[in-house]
Structure formats: structure tokens, C-alpha cells
Amino acid sequence: MKGNGAQRSKGANGWLLSAPALVLLVFAASGPLLIVAVYSVLEKGDYSGVRWILSGDGWFRVLFERDIFDQTVSFADANLSIFWRSVKLSIATTLITFAFGLPTAWFIATRPAKSRAFWLFLITIPFWTNLLIRTFAIMEVIRNEGILNTALINAGLISEPIQILYTDTAVLIGMAYVYLPLMVLPLYAAIDRFDFRLIEAGYDLYASRLQVLRGVILPIIKPGIIAGSILVFIPSLGAYVTPRVLGGGKNMMIGNFIELQFGQGQNWPLGAALSTLLLLVVLVSLLVYTRVSSRDTPHE
Amino acid sequence: MNTPIAVDARNIGKIYATGKDAVTALGDVSISIEKGEFFTLLGPSGCGKTTLLRCIAGFETPTSGSIHLSGRDITYIPPNQRPVNTVFQSYALFPHLSVAQNVGFGLKMLGKPAGDVAKAVARVLALVKLEDFADRLPQQLSGGQQQRVALARALAPEPEVLLLDEPLSALDLKLRKEMQSELKRLQTETGITFVFVTHDQEEALTMSNRIGVMSQGELLQVGTPHDIYEHPVNRFVADFIGETNFLEGVVEGHQVRIGTGDALDVVLDGQVGAVTLAIRPEQVSLTTAGAGIAAQIAETTYLGTDTHYDLKLGDGSHIIARVQSKSAGTFNVGDTVSIAIDAKAVQVLKS
Structure with a gap:
């Protein structure tokens, strides 16, 4: 009897323990999402907000635009290019953070146990400061009169400053910097569990360095690569501050475009439709990505 | 008696680190291992036997001396270019590959056609009696079965020399006895030179053609099990064996x-x-x-x-x-x- 009681109370406690998180999720995450989804199918208000009349105009305006004079319908090229740029920049950010993050994570994981905490601590330092301030700091480095250009001109390598700020390159630099720790940490966790003796086994069996990397190391740390890629790709896709500060007005990403609809654009249904679409794109790409990348690893 | 020599290690010295931290792992070891021989390096832990094995495998470069394989100087040849394979103490099986893929890894890296690899894998798996486990993952096997996969993987490329680093130490007594005769059988059937490292004197006596007894980085005596047991050269050897x-x-x-x-x-x-x-x-x-x-x-x-x-x-x-x-x-x-x-x-x- 005593054993049964203990077991039952453990189960009840377990449910209770997760209750605060559940409440938070329902009210702070799912609730607003539902409101956004509903707003996307309502009619746009006169200045902002929505009128409670069902309308497909928000979703229509995602892909098409109607000429204000003759009412002809055409593809909304601008919207599509913003979407495409967001996906492209997010994939590029993921690849860059992976290329920089793998050697970094490898370096940390191969340090003596004592000094690893120190290196991990260095990785987390950027989180101490506000994202906006850090982004302005990057701006200070890459702007025409900034540290980088001044140094290059003083060194005599260039005569004119290189225009980096307000380009896609600037956005990429900023996002790679901001999201690098999110790639390094899961990669580190995966490499930390990696059995380094397998590398010797690979060499012993006639594999070259590249073959050991591709055939032994990467497949085994794949869970870390997947986790890191998801952690970088998703926030990249919805990035707002970095493209806003470093990309200027022209090089918008989807996050800025959505903000525009709720602000200056005064088209809440379009903004809501874009937000919902972004959510769907993220969910679908997550599903596809995990499905494809875990195909050959039945143990994961 | 003029048996060709498989491994010829000449005046091998290995010193780790430098200055006052220097540790001499191998003093001045010379050893000739004949083709087709089951040779055992025997000694207590820390005697340098594993270091010597790793020098032959290519994972360590000796500080002094040279290693010759069938007459060719391989001292500075990287491990992936030596026709030598190792059975690791920890087995070091690739966890993401099936048994068949593990066994075929070496041949695949050597660029053998897929058909030849499959044939060789089937043959070697039959040799270690694991035909029915080809599609399993290593973690789905028992310790003894993993041991056989490690053996099969190292035998598949038909190396000139097979190095075995205390491969039986993780097995229980009964399984260890079984694997001892299994190893002896495999060595006779394949005719491959085996260099076996162990600290277990009984294992050394029952399996080997010849034994090299090591202590503190020195090779004390080389001889048949009978020689070593009946005529130990010094007190250490006499005390260590039996x-x-x-x-x-x-x-x-x-x-x-x-x-x-x-x-x-x-x-x-x-x-x-x-x-x-x-x-x-x-x-x-x-x-x-x-x-x-x-x-x-x-x-x-x-x-x-x-x-x-x-x-x-x-x-x-x-x-x-x-x-x-x-x-x-x-x-x-x-x-x-x-x-x-x-x-x-x-x-x-x-x-």
C-alpha cells in the first residue's frame, strides 16, 4: 500500500510541476499565436487594427498586389524577394556559424577538463550585453568611417572605404556573430561525448583525414549539428534587430517586413498573415530537416 | 631456420615530453617478429608494451630507432598507409555503422569495389561466426560479439600484421578462454602475423609462439613459452611468469x-x-x-x-x-x- 501511494503521488506531482510552464505556454505563446492567426483573416482597419469582418485580403496581399488605379492583379515581387532573402540569409548564417562553430567547439572539447569551463565561459560573454548594443558595436566596426575601414586605409591596403554597412554582408556578419554561440554549444556537447579513439580506428583502417571527418566524426556528432542548425536557423529567419540596424531600410528581412505592416504600413491582416506563414515555413522546414537528417541514424 | 621477418624494430626509444617532465616509455628495444608468428608482448601495466604496439601501428613515432615491415622502413609512414590493422582494447567500433559496414570500412577506404567489399565482409563474418549479425548496430551486441566484430574489422583488409591491444581484458573468464582458442584458430587459419599485447601471463603462455617480456620500457627476454617459463633470465621474469x-x-x-x-x-x-x-x-x-x-x-x-x-x-x-x-x-x-x-x-x- 505504501509503495503504491508513493508511486501515485509521484505521478500527480509530476503533472503539477509542469503546470506553471503549461499555463505560461498557453497564455503567453499559444494565445497570441491564435490571435495572430485570427487577425490574418479579418479586414484591415482604417488606420490600424482590424475590423471584425472575415476577409481573405491579408493572405491575398502576401503573394499578390492590386494596382490602386486599374485594379489589375500582379505578383507581389517585393514580398517574395524579402521572403527569399530571409531564407537565403538564414541558410547562409547557419552554414557560416557551422563552419566557424565546429573548429571552435572541437577546440574547447579537446582542452583539458579544467580549462574547458573557461572557454565555455568566453562563449557566453556576448549574452551579457543587450543585443541592440552589440549590433551597434558591429556597426561601429564596419561603417565607412569605422575601425575596419580606417585601419585598412591607414595600412594603405585600400584608398576608398569599403561599403559594408547596409548590405547583405553586414546582415550576415551581424547574424553570424549573434547566433554563433547557439551553434557552438550543442556542437560542443556532441563532441564532448565523442569517443576520440574512433579517430585512431579510422586512420588504422586506411581512412584519410577528410574521410575520418566525413565518415566517422560528422555522422556521430550529427545530433549536435542538427540541434545547432535548428537553434541558429529559426531565430535567423525571424531576425529583426540585426537586419534593421545593419541592413538599413532596403535590406529588409521578413521580421522587419512584418513589423512594417503593424507600424507604418497599417495593414494588420497582412502582417498577421505573414507571421502565420513564417510560423508554417519554420514548422515545415523543421519537419523536413529532422526527417531527412535522421534517415541514416536509427539509434537517434 | 631462415623465416622472413614481418616486423623488425631496431633500437626503439620513446620519450614523452622534454626537460624534467620527460618520461621514458621505451628505453632501447629491438625485436624481430617472424612472418606468421603469434608473438606476445607481456608485461605489467606501464611497461611500454602498448607504446611499442602503437609505434608499430603508427599512432606514435619513436623518438629514436626505426621500424621495418617486411624490409620496408615504415617509421614515419602514417597509420593509414601501413598494411597493419589493430584490434583496440576498447574495440572502438563505429557506433553509427552496422556490423557489416564496420567490417567493410577498411576495404571501402582502400577503394575496393562494393561487390568485392561485400564478398570479403561475408567471408570474414563467417570466419568469426557472426553471419547472422551483419545488419545489427554494435550497441545491440554483447561484449563478446563486439570483440569478434573488432577482430573481423581488423582482419578484413588482410593486413600483413594484426596488432591486438589487450583485446580480451574486458571479457569474463569463460568468454576469455573461448576467445583465446578462437584467436589461436584465426591466426592459424589466416596465417597473418599476430602481435598480441597482454599483462596476463597465462594468456601469453597458452597462445603464443614466442613471448617478449617487458618491464619499465625494456625488453627483458624473448623466447618460446617453454623457454620463458623454464629458463627465466632474471628474477623479474621468473616472478612475473607463474x-x-x-x-x-x-x-x-x-x-x-x-x-x-x-x-x-x-x-x-x-x-x-x-x-x-x-x-x-x-x-x-x-x-x-x-x-x-x-x-x-x-x-x-x-x-x-x-x-x-x-x-x-x-x-x-x-x-x-x-x-x-x-x-x-x-x-x-x-x-x-x-x-x-x-x-x-x-x-x-x-x-
């Missing part, structure tokens, strides 16, 4: 006088002065009384086929006798007996 009684004494003519005042007949080979006599317990025979060295039974241990007697000699020193239990006459604690030792069974070692 059980041995040591008696201190002084050479007097053709005899050695021990602490009790008794003189033992021995076969001398030019030794003079103070010597140590090494006597195997099974070479000590006991009689009720009479001629020979007088001793008193301090303790008896019944071991089934044999009985161990702990004998106290006149000068207070002890000697162990191992007597077949079925032989006539059993003795009890406190009995006074007489010890006889065959002169040819006594090894005379320098003190």
Missing part, C-alpha cells in the same frame, strides 16, 4: 649453499659468488623425512588436482611446494618433511 620460489645462496664448487646451511646441487653456467635460485613450486617434492632439506608444513591449501604446501625452512624462510593431490601421502600442518629438488629444475640467477 609462481616461483626464490632462495638466496652462495656458489661453492658445483653446489649452492643456501641460508639453512644445506648445499643444493645445481647446473652452473659460470656463475660465482652470491646468486638467487628460482625454483617452480611443482619442482619441489616432499618426502616424510630423511635426506634433503628439512622443513615444517606451515599451511596447506587444497586446490583440487593439486595441493599447495607452505613450508618453513630452518632459517625461517618459506618455500611453496605444489604437489598432485592424488600422489601418495598427504601432509598436515606441523608435520616435518624433507624437500628434494632436481638439480636441472633450479634456475641460477645473478643476485
